Amino acid sequence: MAVETSPARIREFTDYLHGLLARLDPSEGWCAVFRHRDPDGVRAWLDGREVPPRDVVEALLQDLRTARGPGVAASETPKARGLHAAALVAHDARPGAREDLADRLDVMLRERKYAAERYTRLSEALARATGRAEADALGVDLAWARDDHDRAAARCAELRDRAAALDRRARRTAPSAQVPVPDMAPVPDAVPGSGAAPGREAVRRDVPAPADRPAPAPERRTRRRRGSARFAGVTDEAAAPVVVPPAVTSPESSPSPGEGPASFPAAAPATRVPRGARFAGAVDGAEEERAGPGPGAPGEPWAAGESVGAAERREVARCVGALARLRRDGRSGEAHALLAEAASWPAARLPLLADAMRGAGLDADWTTLLWEAASLPADRLVAAADALTAAGRTGDAERLLRQGxxxxxxxxxxxxxxxxxxxxxxxxxxxxxxxxxxxxxxxxxxxxxxxxxxxxxxxxxxxxxxxxxxxxxxxxxxxxxxxxx
Structure with a gap:
């Protein structure tokens, strides 16, 4: 019975999607955009091989509102969202779904970064434009870059939501009360307790491995790059249609920096606090009371008679070493989670991270970390830029502020x-x-x-x-x- 339920839910949503698209003009609105930018992705949705991201469903409902009126769209919205949510749960119940979500998040983070960089380049070019025709063309490209960034950011949030839901279901169905320690990155090395963001709970180092270890994860599949409308809505610049994106922003499609769902790293105790620059300031009062001590409080290494500089260098070295191991092993999703964690560290560590990461040949990861830090609250963003400037890294500081x-x-x-x-x-x-x-x-x-x-x-x-x-x-x-x- 359970075996049949998941495919049935996906089929039910696929049938609904066929009906929804049949009511829309394929040459107008977002329907036309998705068909133009990623025809393979649209076919995958209609065949039931993939479930479209949430923002795609919201965009199609906006098309329905335009084509059939607000009343029709309002009556269809609850059904569309319910069927889509059920299809996602069914899709994520398949074997290897957790690894698949990690791979997709890896792609989305890079797509989001690319879109932000392109947006910055186009903004600068538009400011230098000398003619009306050039400005108009750049304005169209800028609108697409903005939509690409917002859409990729929304999909990053959705993937983290889905991963967190998977983790919650796994904890509920675990055979014992103790949550097993996963076979993923060596967490004490990758995310040392003293390296956590201020006011965040430290990860325990002394948890013994359970006797009945979970079965090993399926062998890692060869990854194919996922892009375009299915996952990021971002294609090569030459592939963008010469139309302005339809004016639609779904309620869920553009989470602001500093907000977001539960964090993406592997399953952790229920009291774990979301980490990383994206979640800065997003902890509720109860969680803050449970969180660990801030810098300089008892329990932090530099409060035990050691110099702050030495303690920070040790934590930075451990972090960069763990990051290098994750990259060497091809564990990109975990590497991004570690970068998000490091981005929320105290500002004084950023120059140390820059030196260590570039010395280890992780220049691309340093660029990603800067992008993650750009999502910090404004006061911490400025503090991070100040720290980089004081260390002689003016270029990095300017890039951080531009991205911020x-x-x-x-x-x-x-x-x-x-x-x-x-x-x-x-x-x-x-x-x-x-x-x-x-x-x-x-x-x-x-x-x-x-x-x-x-x-x-x-x-x-x-x-x-x-x-x-x-x-x-x-x-x-x-x-x-x-x-x-």
């Missing part, structure tokens, strides 16, 4: 207001300088929405410090957006 302000413009505005309320004026200037340099004038103007009276003068002051031309462009964009200057 790729977050939604309104979120940057709220972060600036919070810093200003605490009289942290230097951090405000640093963040806004990167913001007005990197974002288009129209995007920078949108960041004034959370508090125009306070933010408009700050934005204009930052733009004036960049150049008179940037000041005039932003002034015009603010007026067009309806803000009084």
């Amino acid at each position: 302000v790729v977050r939604p413009a309104e979120e940057t505005g709220r972060a600036v207001l919070a810093l200003a309320a605490e009289d942290r004026h230097r951090e405000v200037r640093t963040l806004l300088d990167a913001h007005v340099r990197t974002r288009t004038p129209e995007e920078a103007a949108r960041s004034a929405a959370p508090g125009p009276e306070r933010l408009v003068p700050l934005l204009l002051a930052a733009a004036r410090d960049v150049s008179q031309e940037r000041y005039r462009d932003l002034l015009h964009a603010l007026r067009v957006a309806g803000f009084t200057t």
Whole structure:
């Protein structure tokens, strides 16, 4: 009975998807975009070989709203979401699903990074554009890069949700009360307790291996690159259609930096706190009370009479050694989880990590770690950039800030207001300088929405410090957006 249930749920969703697409114009909206950008992916969804990501279902429902009206879309939405959720659970119940999710997350993180870098390049090119035709073409490319980034970020969050759900189900069905220690990375080496983010629970080192160890995981399959609409919605730049993405953002499609579901590493005790820069500040009060001591508290190595520098160098060396082993063994998903963890370490460790990772030939991973750190809350983002600048890594600091302000413009505005309320004026200037340099004038103007009276003068002051031309462009964009200057 259980064997038949999973395929039946997938078939039920596949049948529904066929019916939904039959009600849409294949040459319009997101339906046309998905068919154009990844026809193989669409066929895989319709054949039941894959289940589309959540944002695809939401986009198709938006197409239905446009084609058939709000009432029809509203009545279909609960059924579509319910069938899709059931199909995902059934798909993830298959053997090897956990490994498959780790592989997909690895791809998604890289796609998200690529989209953010492309967005930054295009923003800079648009700021230098001299003609209307060039600006229009870059504007189209910029819209696609923004959609690609938001879609990839949403899919990273969805994959972590699915992995966390798998872990919860595994704990509920475990034969004993003790959760087995998985055969994955050597956690004490990869994520040492003293290397955890401030206020996070340390991983125990003295947990004995259970006598009845779980069966070894299936042999790792040869990985094929997953991309395009099935997983990231990101293709090579030349493959993007020359149309502006339909204006749709589903409620679930664009999680803000600093927010997200449970973390992706292997199953852990139920009291484990989400880690990594993406989850900074996302711990509720009860979890914070259970979390371990912060830096300098009893139990931390540098509180036991050792110098902070020596303790930090040891933790950095352990982290980089574990990362090198994971890369050597091809365990990319775990490597990314470790990078996310390291990105939330104290800012002073970033220059040490840069030296150690580049010395170990992990330059690409250092780039990924910077991207993860770009999701830190604004105050910690500025602190990280300051630490890199103080260590002579100005280029890395500038890159970190550029990536950090790729977050939604309104979120940057709220972060600036919070810093200003605490009289942290230097951090405000640093963040806004990167913001007005990197974002288009129209995007920078949108960041004034959370508090125009306070933010408009700050934005204009930052733009004036960049150049008179940037000041005039932003002034015009603010007026067009309806803000009084």
